Amino acid sequence: MPHREENKPWKKLESLLVLGEGKALHDFLDTMNSAEIARAISRLGDEEQANLLTLLEPEDAADLIEELSETQGADLIEDLDSEHAAAIVDEMESDHRVDVLGEMDKDDAEAIIQEMNPEEAEEVRKLLEHDPDTAGGVMITEFVVYSQALTVGDVLDDLRTNAEAYSDYGVQYAYVSSMKNTLIGVLRLRDLVLSSNDVPIQQVMIVNPVSVLTDTSLEELEQTFDRFNFSGLPVIAPEGNIVGVVQRADTEEALSNRAEKTFMRFSGIIGGDEIRTEPVFVRSTQRLWWLAANLVLSLMAASVIIYFQDTVEKNIALAALIPVLANLSGCSGNQAIAVSIREMTLGLITHEDVARVVRMELVVGIFNGLILGILLGGFILIWKGDMMLGLVVGLALSLNTVLSVALGGAIPLLLRKVNIDPAVAAAPILTTVVDMCGFFLILSLASTFLL
Structure with a gap:
């Protein structure tokens, strides 16, 4: 109930x-x-x-x-x-x-x-x-560091004295710095407890600890955590002194948050996150300019259909098939966009790799385009009993799919080169170009072979 x-x-x-x-x-x-x-x-x-x-x-x-x-x-x-x-x-x-x-x-x-x-x-x-997508942007500054000159007893005394304060720290290790304040070691509580009080901490610390720089990317952090299975890593400044600690959980949360924001931008929500308790004007503004831009782009694509209006009127089945062509081609292109954005995020590709990306996408586009074209053409043959209509629409879908994946792979890289967020602009641009080309292909082929 x-x-x-x-x-x-x-x-x-x-x-x-x-x-x-x-x-x-x-x-x-x-x-x-x-x-x-x-x-x-x-x-x-x-x-x-x-x-x-x-x-x-x-x-x-x-x-x-x-x-x-x-x-x-x-x-x-x-x-x-x-x-x-x-x-x-x-x-x-x-x-x-x-x-x-x-x-x-x-x-x-x-x-x-x-x-x-x-x-x-x-x-x-x-x-x-610090850039929020780096170690410096997600690190905490609550950590414990000791001078290399101290003994185990000195450290244990400090831990007992400040137990309440240190209990709020989200780290499991203490760190050791040199006389020049550079990071030289890590202390585990177990090693401290099992050692005599008069033993210098230099003798029980783990030397040459794994660390990251303040500008280390979230992807590199994730890879480091996966490689060493640590719960936290010390963050050091370029001069070598420890400035914070980055935790695995915080890195995963930051990656998740960034993915959510990318999805929001990809969906046309501009300016960051949106929740429904925000003022209506703010929420409307974050959505409206993207919708307005899409209106203009959609009208550009629709102009192709208007140009071929006589062709559509003489073969009304085309009116039902045009949205199918646009949807399938758009989906193929958006898949390529998603892969390019993902690989750029991981640092696997840059704008200099446009030609290689297009070549690799063309192979996938040709294969998928042929399969989709055959399937759609076969459906039209069964539905309308018109082989020529099936060939025209199937060929248009095949060609447009190849074009769509090639553009989908390249557009994010080209946008990044001119400092435009591909998560925001790639999909609308792709949709407009692919729709215009798809409409032109199917209607021009229909005008040539069906009338």
């Missing part, structure tokens, strides 16, 4: 907000998982969402924000005054803090940063300088 309305989580939240019971709110949120929290909060109005964060302690509010997506968390924070928002952001882990601020309008983010603890604010500004 469906839940009664009053038993739904957001209704309970609304009741607690009316009562102003911060402790009860915290306890209730603790009973919910991340997905339930995100859904419940999305049902609240802007004023209720801001009130929710106001009633919670900054540390609890920070924990709540970290449970949400970057977009939803940023929307919640932006509804608060800068001082209150800064108090919450101060309590967040460094990577979540940067992710949320990075989703905000630059002026809003800067206003919050100015209200933060000066040391935290300086760190945030440094982290925001």
Whole structure:
């Protein structure tokens, strides 16, 4: 049976907000998982969402924000005054803090940063300088590093003294730096516990640790994690000093988030993520310009049909077959686009590989085009009993499929060369060109052989 309305989580939240019971709110949120929290909060109005964060302690509010997506968390924070928002952001882990601020309008983010603890604010500004798709963009700055001059006893004493603070760190290792502050080793807790207190940590550390640079890409990080099966890797600056730690889980999450954003752009949602609690004007704007551009491109493709209007009127079956041709050719081209974007993301191809990509796609296009052309031509022969119509449409589909996959492979590379996001522009351009060519092929062949 469906839940009664009053038993739904957001209704309970609304009741607690009316009562102003911060402790009860915290306890209730603790009973919910991340997905339930995100859904419940999305049902609240802007004023209720801001009130929710106001009633919670900054540390609890920070924990709540970290449970949400970057977009939803940023929307919640932006509804608060800068001082209150800064108090919450101060309590967040460094990577979540940067992710949320990075989703905000630059002026809003800067206003919050100015209200933060000066040391935290300086760190945030440094982290925001890194590309979000690199190790520097996803690393955390909460880690433990010791000088090579210390002993095992010194390290154990420090771990005991700061146990509560270190328990919040998402790392499982301590690191060792040289007198010049460069990374030279990794310490495992097991090795420390099993060693005498007076033993120098240089004798128990793992030397030449695997590390990554701040500009290491997410794909390289993923490959490194797969190769060594580590849960975390130290991140070093070009001069060799350790500046953070990147975790496997954070890398996987960043890759997943990027894939989601690429899908959104590929679907015509421009300007980042969209959630339905955003203002209608913002959501409309993110969609409308792409739709308007597609309207113009679609009219260009339709102009070909208008040119051959007499041909369509004399063979009405063509009107039913033109959409089939456009759809199949478009699907073939979009498959090639997806492969090119994927290989560019992995660093396997660049714009210099256009000719090679086209050659490789042509082989696939010829094979698939022949198969699809034969299948569609055979269907038309059975349906209409007209062999010539089947040959015309089948040939048009075969030729257009070859053209579609060749263009689908090349267009993303050419767009990247001129600094245009292929995830946004590749599909509309391909659709227009392929539709125009497909319509021209089928109608010109029909005009020649069927009339």
